[in-house]
């Protein structure tokens with residue numbers, strides 16, 4: 001029978017094959033359980049039936065399935081330096097058949113399987129693709145919100161090499177302005193070129209603007225990690241002013 005314990009057990013057996021002393025592996029194991037938990041909380045708050053709440057949990061448990069192979073093969077979480085981990089995870093699950101480690105065949109119909117695959121492939125994309133069904137949009141948003149909430153925790157709590165921000169000391173003219181424009185427009189920052197440490201942090205803060213559901217904003221606020229990472233000390237007066245603007249915009253948005 002496919003239930004939460006079966007899925008957790010299969011996840012444990014799968015991740016046992018990777019090196020738990022690697023902080024990147026243990027971080028993603030913790031992250032997975034928390035995203036699954038967040039997804040359930042969101043789904044419950046949205047009034048979904050038990051079937052939908054269970055599905056949100058399962059998607060949370062599977063959303064970063066590709067992370068473990070990504071770290072093993074490339075030693076990094078940075079997709080643009082390695083591979084799109086969402087596509088890799090979906091390929092491993094649905095092309096190589098790992099989904100059957102988690103589900104009994106009679107418990108997963110084709111429609112639900114296609115839904116899980118789509119949600120995994122889209123969980124890390126800047127925006128959702130056009131033409132999705134209402135149900136696809138709903139579950140994509142549940143997982144994307146659940147993921148973002150825990151990313152704030154990881155950024156606040158975990159030290160690891162890939163997490164260190166900033167590839168460059170100065171960025172091209174206008175790059176800072178276009179990032180600050182995203183702050184004013186309350187949207188995520190598109191990934192283009194190398195960025196300074198401050199710009200990387202701004203793009204992380206901006207993820208909060210795309211929390212879709214009121215419960216997600218509530219969970220992010222209660223968890224406190226976003227507030228914690230906003231306490232960073234800026235390097236100069238300009239950054240100080242920009243950070244003040246970000247704090248104001250976020251406080252307004254999360255209200």
Ligand SMILES: [Fe+2]
Nearest residue numbers: 063064123124
């Ligand atoms: Fe992910």
